[in-house]
Amino acid sequence: MTTPAAASSDALRAARLYYDEPFLQTFETEVVAHAAVGEQRAVVLRRSAFYPESGGQLADLGALTAGKREYRVVDVQVVGDQVLHVLEDGALPDIATSVRGEIQWDRRRANMSIHTGQHMLSRAFADRGSETVSSRLGDHVCTIDLDKTLSERAIADAENTVNALVDQDVTVRAYFPEAKELESMNLRREIKVAGPVRVVVVDGFDVTPCGGTHCTRTAQIGFVKVLEVQGYKGGSRVIFEAGARARSLLAAESKTLRELARGLTCGVNDVSGIFQKQKTQIAEMKTELGKLRASFAEARAAELVNATSPVIATLPVPVDLLRAIAKQVATGDRVALLAAPVEQGLHIITLRGKESDFDCGGFLKRAAAACGGRGGGRPTNAEGRFPAIDWDAVARDTLSAPE
Numbered sequence: 166m167t168t169p170a171a172a173s174s175d176a177l178r179a180a181r182l183y184y185d186e187p188f189l190q191t192f193e194t195e196v197v198a199h200a201a202v203g204e205q206r207a208v209v210l211r212r213s214a215f216y217p218e219s220g221g222q223l224a225d226l227g228a229l230t231a232g233k234r235e236y237r238v239v240d241v242q243v244v245g246d247q248v249l250h251v252l253e254d255g256a257l258p259d260i261a262t263s264v265r266g267e268i269q270w271d272r273r274r275a276n277m278s279i280h281t282g283q284h285m286l287s288r289a290f291a292d293r294g295s296e297t298v299s300s301r302l303g304d305h306v307c308t309i310d311l312d313k314t315l316s317e318r319a320i321a322d323a324e325n326t327v328n329a330l331v332d333q334d335v336t337v338r339a340y341f342p343e344a345k346e347l348e349s350m351n352l353r354r355e356i357k358v359a360g361p362v363r364v365v366v367v368d369g370f371d372v373t374p375c376g377g378t379h380c381t382r383t384a385q386i387g388f389v390k391v392l393e394v395q396g397y398k399g400g401s402r403v404i405f406e407a408g409a410r411a412r413s414l415l416a417a418e419s420k421t422l423r424e425l426a427r428g429l430t431c432g433v434n435d436v437s438g439i440f441q442k443q444k445t446q447i448a449e450m451k452t453e454l455g456k457l458r459a460s461f462a463e464a465r466a467a468e469l470v471n472a473t474s475p476v477i478a479t480l481p482v483p484v485d486l487l488r489a490i491a492k493q494v495a496t497g498d499r500v501a502l503l504a505a506p507v508e509q510g511l512h513i514i515t516l517r518g519k520e521s522d523f524d525c526g527g528f529l530k531r532a533a534a535a536c537g538g539r540g541g542g543r544p545t546n547a548e549g550r551f552p553a554i555d556w557d558a559v560a561r562d563t564l565s566a567p568e
Contacts, residue, residue, distance in 0.1 A: 173361050174363075179212060180211075180212050180248075182212055182214040183225075184363065186214070187378045190270050190273075191214075191267045191268070192266045193265055193266075194263075194264060196208045196209070196210060196261065196262045197209050198247075200249050201249075205240070205251045206251070206252065206255040206257055207242075207250055209248065210250060210266070213248055215227065215268065217241040218241065219376065220375060221301050223276060223302060224240055225272065226238055226241075226268075227269045229267075236252045236256060236258060236264075237252065237253035238250050238252060275409050276377075277380050278380060278386045278407045278408025278409065278410075279406070280377045280378060280379055281365075281380045282327065282389040284379070285386075285389065286324070287300070288367070288370055288371035289322075290309070290320075291353060292326075293323055295311040296313075297310065298311065298312050298400065308402050308403065310397055310401075310402050310403075311400045311401045314401045315394075320394055324390070328389055330367070331387070333383065334382050336368040336382055337367050337379055337380050337381055338366045339363060339375070339379055342362070347362055352374055353372060358376075363375065365379050367383065386408055388407070388408075388412075389405060390405060390407070391405045392405055462492075462493050463493055466493030466494045469490070469494050474498065474499045475499075475501070477560045478504070479504040479506070480505055481506055486505075487503055490503065491503050495521075498518050499518045499521065501515070504556040507550070510554075513538070513550070513551055515528055515542070515548070522544075523544075525542060525545060526544055527544070529541065529548075531568070532560065532563040533551065535559060537551075537552055538551030
């Protein structure tokens, strides 16, 4: 005679096929009800291998086929005790219709590796003094949030521990233990559900209550890779990947690294050293360039200050250098009204010295109105973009025109 708890767990296993058969890709069932997830229409099946989104793991996707009609499953959610299969375009097969379900296998298989890898990483982090607060296994980013920070060495040691267990190919068992057995288990985290409790046991390493889909042996994970660690809410956020997604990511990074190595005509292992050397050289060149620009700006300004203020000139220099020259010119009561050619026109800079009361912003506004330019600023300085004009003539006409 079975206990109520045992009967309940049997009913769950019968209705949710992924509990006992995570590698099941197709199944036969029938539609028992129509439902809705928000504004989306959905069906309830008598039994299903589709995993509904929960516990940080994404829902399975796939299809239901009734006769010659295929319905795309675009989401799976749990509402109360029902698993709702959201179908594309809201078209639903009739109640009592027999259907064949098919899981999008590459997605499920990737999620199994990632989820099992997450359990093992969380166990390894806990052994080093940091507990998992939450995890999110997304389409593109997988994260584990820890309550404490861990050193780079501790993170690397945890990753190595997990991958050593992957290589050892230990058993991963997911099942509903009897109440007495459950009480004796050293669970990594507390139970968060009422009723039957399903646990996932990585042999000799981790025991965790979880309803998700997992590998049945650690070698099926492939390997686990920590990609980045960030500070997060007083602890750490660990970004990781596992299985096929980790392989694809590292393969892409390896391709990029090899392309860089070819471009630098060096070995892959030499890229970092050459990059650091070139980074230092670039910094030194920027410093030297800054000195040269300052010297050029000073010399060019010295040529201009002999003119009557305001100093009006068009100089074939970059805009940042034009600013530097204007700063050198606009000292005391002197005013600089300078232009530099840019794509489709001129860049105008107006700047006054500290002892001048010239209204740079007002001047630029009047000049812009006269020739179809645009820009603005304050009385002390202003900038704008003008069409390709005779700046000397426009500036002098603006100065002589009544305000």
